Amino acid sequence: MRAHLARVDAVLVQALIAAALSFAHLHDIASAAGQDGWKAWAYPISVDLLLVAAWRRLRSGDARAAGWCWFVIALAASLGANVATAGLLDTQHVPAWLRILVAGWPAVAFLGGTLLAHSVAAAVDDAPEPAADPVDVPDDVPEPTIRPELAAHPAIEPPPARAAVPVPAALVEHARKVAAEHHTRTGTPIDTPTLRARLGVPAPLADAIAAQLT
Numbered sequence: 032m033r034a035h036l037a038r039v040d041a042v043l044v045q046a047l048i049a050a051a052l053s054f055a056h057l058h059d060i061a062s063a064a065g066q067d068g069w070k071a072w073a074y075p076i077s078v079d080l081l082l083v084a085a086w087r088r089l090r091s092g093d094a095r096a097a098g099w100c101w102f103v104i105a106l107a108a109s110l111g112a113n114v115a116t117a118g119l120l121d122t123q124h125v126p127a128w129l130r131i132l133v134a135g136w137p138a139v140a141f142l143g144g145t146l147l148a149h150s151v152a153a154a155v156d157d158a159p160e161p162a163a164d165p166v167d168v169p170d171d172v173p174e175p176t177i178r179p180e181l182a183a184h185p186a187i188e189p190p191p192a193r194a195a196v197p198v199p200a201a202l203v204e205h206a207r208k209v210a211a212e213h214h215t216r217t218g219t220p221i222d223t224p225t226l227r228a229r230l231g232v233p234a235p236l237a238d239a240i241a242a243q244l245t
Contacts, residue, residue, distance in 0.1 A: 050079070052113070053075070053079075053109050053112070053113060054075040054079070055075075056112045056113045056115075056116045057074050057075035057078055057108075057109065057112045058071050058072055058074065058075050059112075059116055059122070060074075060112040060115055060116065060120075060129075060133065061074035061075075061133055063120070063122035063123075063125050064125050064129055064130045064132075064133035064134070065125075065130055065133075065134075066133060066134075074133070074136065077136065077137065077140045078105055078108045078109050078112075078136075078140070079105075079109075080140075080144070081101060081104070081105040081140050081143050081144060082102065082105035082106060082109065084101070084143075084144060084147050084148075085098050085099075085100075085101040085102035085105055085143070085147065086098075086102060088101075088102075088147050089102060092213075092225075092228065092229045097146060097147065098147070101143040101146070101147060104139070104143065105143070108136065115129075197239075198236065198239050198240055198243060202230070202232075202240065203240060203243050203244075205230070206226060206230060206240045206243075206244060207244060209221070209226065209229050209230065210226065210244055213225065213229075223237055223238060223241045224237075226240065226241055226244075
């Protein structure tokens, strides 16, 4: 137990040191690019918040393409500031293109945060609705009678049964791991729409995989 706490403490201290250095480098770049006062301090917060939001999108498993896109953008902004402050940039004569990038960053960060938040709302809206409660029918309601000639010739023919979708064994094994990870993280079994989004497969194939997982 003591060894585990020591490892956690070392990781936490290392994370705090890295965050403080990255924060200071972003502040220095923003200040050198003409963003003085509180504005220079707001830039590191904006970059780190976008980085955290993109990482949470990757961990959730939904809209992973958008999560990777904005994670790379935020990481490039943070890493670029760290490299630029290593003596490669003359902070007294900042080039015009860097001033343009720093001045345009708030709009980029706002766009990224809005798109990431919108993808969360879309995922919630697309969630399946709960099944309706069964309706209680009184015992004294008579059952409908069916005329023999109508029973012999039904008005609507039942739809033909769909052919079973073949599912590779490797894909089923991967789906079991995804379902187990989802259950461990959320405490609830994974549903078919979420399984389909995590695997990126068509709906019929997702239904066939979900049937094998039950």
